[in-house]
Amino acid sequence: MFDYETIRVIWWLFIGVVGIAFALTEGFDFGVSTLLPFIGxxxxxxxxxxxxxxxxxEGNQVWLILLGxxxxxxxxxxxxxxxxxxxAAMLLVLFSLFFRPAGFDYRSKIEDPTWRNTWDWCLFLGGTLPPVxxxxxxxxxxxxxxxxxDQDLRTFYDGTFLGLLSPFALLCGVTxxxxxxxxxxxxxxxxxxGTIHHRSILAVELLGPLLLTALLAATLWVFFGLERPEITQMAAGDAPSNPLRKTVVAAGTGWFQHFMAYPWMWLAPAAGFVGLFAAWLLGKGESRGAAFWFSSLGIAGIALTVGFGLFPFLLISSTAPGSSLTLWDASSSHTTLLWAFWITVVFLPIVLLYTxxxxxxxxxSVTEETVLNDSHTLY
Incomplete structure (x- = not known):
């Protein structure tokens, strides 16, 4: 039904949707955990x-498993x-996530202030370290x-963990x-x-300008300070996956020129900034759902900006540009993509409907009365 080239693009879109779903749902879970010791x-x-x-x-965290x-x-x-x-970096993410199930499940088992305060800070770590x-x-x-x-398509990593902590990468972590x-x-x-609601408004009012400033700095750095590789020759889009069958130059057009070549891509960063700015303006007032949905629009816009800017690259090699992986040469077989497509078409709508x-x-709304009246089944 779909040729190899088309199904590769479809799966690029599918995985992008899963990544955005993870950012939107697990994103507010992380944020609530980060705010826990300060608003409570x-x-x-x-x-x-x-x-x-x-x-x-728990259901929101499954999006990360599905993405992997x-x-x-x-x-x-x-x-x-x-x-x-x-x-090492992946293990650090995994270990930081371990704090979350333990914190949620054990925190209220014992009515001891020290015990509960310790688990509160564990939840804080489990919500703060992963997004960074x-x-x-x-x-x-x-x-x-x-x-x-190498010629046998074996991967060799040439860097170190500390090498990942460049100034730009750290700025992205803070953002x-x-x-x-x-x-x-x-x-x-x-x-x-009540009180938690009003403290949340104060948090929104404080965090909005910091977020927009960090995001603007990262965006300007990307569009005017970074170059992206350019593919000068590659095998046909329906060819079997082999990353070494293409020619790549390290310094091609920059991100700004890449977006100018496809003007419709500017909708993504526009959605990112407009969505987050509108969320901040509405969030400072009494708006509830509208502010949250504008924030979701902003997050989706940021994710799409990254995806559009990298396309067709999936992983760029900074030391051997010709080894960079693209959706044209790093995918599974045509048969695998088709089987996975039909499985997804059947089961993903079921997952979304259940969610x-x-x-x-x-x-x-969750209130103090709600918790006190159901103290044995709630956390």
Whole structure:
């Protein structure tokens, strides 16, 4: 039904959608955890904050597992390069995520202030470290990673963990943290009342300008300070995957020129800035749902900006540009992509409908009375 070239593009879109879904849903989970010790001033307030995401955080985190599984199945060369070359960084992300299930499940088991306060800070770490580390990863995807392929298509990583911590990558890490915290503050404002609601508004008011400033700095750095490689020759789009069958120059057109060549791409960064600015303006007032949805638009716009800017690259090699991986030469076989496509077409709508049903059932403000009246089943 679909030729090899078309199904590769479809899967690029599918995986982009999964990545955006993870950023939107797990993003506010991370943000709520980051804000937990600061907006919650006592035990009952912190229990209210935790229970705004208590019924859905596990399901939201599955998007990350789905994203990893999709990359493994569809772009095995990308998966192998990332998870072998960035082994230490990936383990650090994984270990930081361990704080979350333990914190949610054990925090309220014992009525001891020291016990609960310790787990509150564990939840803070579990919500703060992942967006920073994932932001650093995105920064390195934009800059390029030091790896090369030999003639047998084996990947060799040429860098170190500390080499990932460049100034630009760290700026992306800070931006990632501000983005999830801002998104989480809007979600917490939407699902809370009283004191927590008003403190969330103050958090939105403070975080908005910091986020927009960091995002503007990163955007200007990318568009006017970074070059992107350019493919000068490659095999036909329907050829079997072999990254070494193309010619790449390290310094091609910059990001600005790339977007100017495809003017419709400017819709993505425009959506990012307009969405987040509108979310900040609305979030400072009494708007709840509208502010959160504008924040979601902003996050989607940022993700699309990165995807459009890298296209058709999936992983750029900073040391051997010819080894860079693209969606044309790093995908699984045509048969694998087709089977995975039909499985996704059948089951992804079911997942989305079930997710919508869950949010509809549990939706509503979480208050101190809600927690006190159901103290045995809630966190």
């Amino acid at each position: 001033r006592n035990d009952i307030e912190r229990r209210v904050i935790i229970n705004t995401v208590g019924a859905t955080w 599984g999709a990359v493994f199945a569809i772009w095995p060369a990308v998966y192998a390069t990332l998870f072998s070359g960035l082994y 580390l994932l932001g650093v990863l995105v920064g390195n995807l934009i800059l390029g990673l030091p790896f090369h392929l 990632g943290l501000l983005l999830t915290t801002f998104h989480g503050a809007l979600f917490l404002k939407w699902r809370s009342e 919508r049903f869950v949010y509809k059932v549990i939706w509503g």
